[in-house]
Amino acid sequence: MARRGYEDVVLTVPVTVPYQRYSVESTAWWAGRALAALAAGAGMSHRDFDGFSFASFSAAPDSAIGLTQHFGLSPRFLDFVPLGGVAGVVSLRRAARAVQMGDADVVACVAAETNGVHTFRYGLENFSRFSQDAVYPYGAGGPNVSFALICQNYMAQTGATREDFGKLCVAMRDNALKNPNALMKKPLTLAQYLEARAIAPPIHLFDCVMPCAGAEAFLVMREATAKAQGLPYAHLLGSIERHNAFAEDPVQMRGGWAKDMPELYAMAGTTPTGIDVVNTYDDYPFVCMMQFEDLGFCKKGEASDFVQAHDFTIAGDFPHNTCGGQLSAGQAGCGGGHMGIVEVLRQVTGQAGPTQVSGAKRGLASGFGMINFDRGLGSGAVILGGEGA
């Protein structure tokens, strides 16, 4: 069955609550700041949000439902998506259908995460059963070792090099220096990238994100509502989502995007060349390269050449992770999956300020999440279109 488009469903009010490396505030505090910013940005009361979709790893003992009372919400659509880097795409897809079908009028999609000194460690220890049984006992607490194993194989199979990864990281840092909210404030050179200390080879220091506290949020509503409020908005032109794809691959060489990519562009009525700005999920730079391939920007195994042939800065010919990505702006837990959507929403509605790509009308944001055992399970992508897209 052909998938139905999202018609008059739009995204508005991109919100980033500025990140902090560590925070003494709770996750609920960060969610509260995001909701307040959504309400202020939309010019409506938060009590008018009749849908609430919440993503977090650090909200325990609460889930989304407890937060409704905490924040005085009374939603008729409620969703909790603690799905890591794919949470943003999942949250948006569900919210869009709820609004389209009339189950809700305005859905607040919020990812919020605190980061105390020990939050990351606690999160790791309770991440998943397979991790407890078959990953942590190997000294692989945290994703670095697991991704090092995938990256090592990716490099061996495709010929991708650390220079390729470095080029992406340097471009992201360049972009981040234009984003006042990015945690990383110092320029990064390719030489610095290459000389950085090894964490778990081939993963080195600048291949790793910095966990932090922060929140990302946006509203999903009908176009008429956005117009009535005078809000700039973007249409959801296409979306895909897939979990545990290609389970037969011995080592992860591709994500679910490779399975669903034709549908993404067909739904959006465009092609990879029709995309003006791209925000991939950058937990590691080689994962960006995997997405370039799986999302059709180059052929499988050719991302190395693609990276060397393009300029990934805001002013470049392939503007990528224009806010600096997680690698240079910070990874606010589940917020990492919302970051790309929020940034692309800013870009295609002309609200990106210092990171604005001139003339960006159509943007792609992708998500990737949950290294449950030996591979990232969730993958998703959306194409957003601003005015004239």
Next chain:
Amino acid sequence: MAPLQPPRRKDPLKRTRLPLLPPGQRSRAAHHLTAAAAEGRFALPRCAACGTFHFPVREACPDCLSARIEMVEAPAGATVLSQTTAEVPADNYFRERAPWRVGLVKMDAGPTALVHLHPEGIAGSRVRLALMLDRAGQAVLYAGPEQKGADPMTDPQWREMTADPLHRRVLITDARSFAAPALAKALVAAGAREVRLGLPEAWKPFAAEKLTALPGVSVVPLDLGSERSVADHVRDYGGKTEIVINTADHMRPGGALGGSLTATRDAMEAVVFDPMRLAQALAPAMIGRGADGPTGAAAWVNLLSVHALAPSPALAGWSAAQAAALAWSHSLRADLAQGGVKLLNLFCGPTDSDWFQTWPQPKVGGAAVASAAVSGLKRGLEEMFVGDVAKDIQARLAANPKAVEREMRQG
């Protein structure tokens, strides 16, 4: 890799590193692997309905959703897909021991898995998998060289999961045990730095010279029944004992009704209370030295009878004492685990000791006990069955414990 050098004399001004453990949390199902690792078997979960191996342990088969998951012996070969070295692990246990090699392998049985990888393993190379108990006492996969006879013993990661006697100091609790001479000989051959044998009732005649002729072997007075003797020994040797082999025994035949209560009480004293006394004095020092370098405290071995698991009505009181010793050993194992110190139980059939003189063959001699003890320590095992009778009872218990109870009436 260079063989392990004997430890240098310890710097008395340096604080002994406290033991840390690798992450020990596991799902209940994952302990099927623990059970296999405890006995040194390589078994993996397999769907009983469709025959597919999978990993990690699941509650339903991902191919057919059957809940009938069984543990079966699996081919141990695998091919390395990818490898890395954790230079800066987040976990403190690994951080102290970094760099730590980790690999991703494709098992011949089908599934892929993360493994502790031996130093030469790289993508494309063949490895042989073993289920090991790590310092937390939980099952992990170790990928060693594939070639038969290739020795992973020099890999520090392997040493972390084993209790190899090499360069360690061993206490054998009873020099008069039938197994003591063979144990001393085997431990010396395995490279033990010192083998100390405790001599109870030292005033009784004992030909110590045969033992002390071996390099590093000494015989010292030790009465496990005496608080003072145990305290004296621990004062002198508490910080110098890395492996204990508890050979305490007191077998006297007798049924549930006809047996002597005095003999049963003596058996309880010898098999249960005496080792308890030693453990309460010595084990805390061993726990504290569980991470004291590559030759830190490693293991406690109990020489038990298989009748601890399957009581013999002809040996009622003694079987009860053996069962009590086994029950207590599980609690001791839990306490030792805090320091990453292992506890190995050797379940023997009838032995060559005097009190089994009239028993029919096959019986377990000292050499069999010694070879099992050294092998079990080198492989880091928790349970071994020594001799044909013990192995026979083990198999019968696994099949039908009630049948064993009835069969034991016939001896």
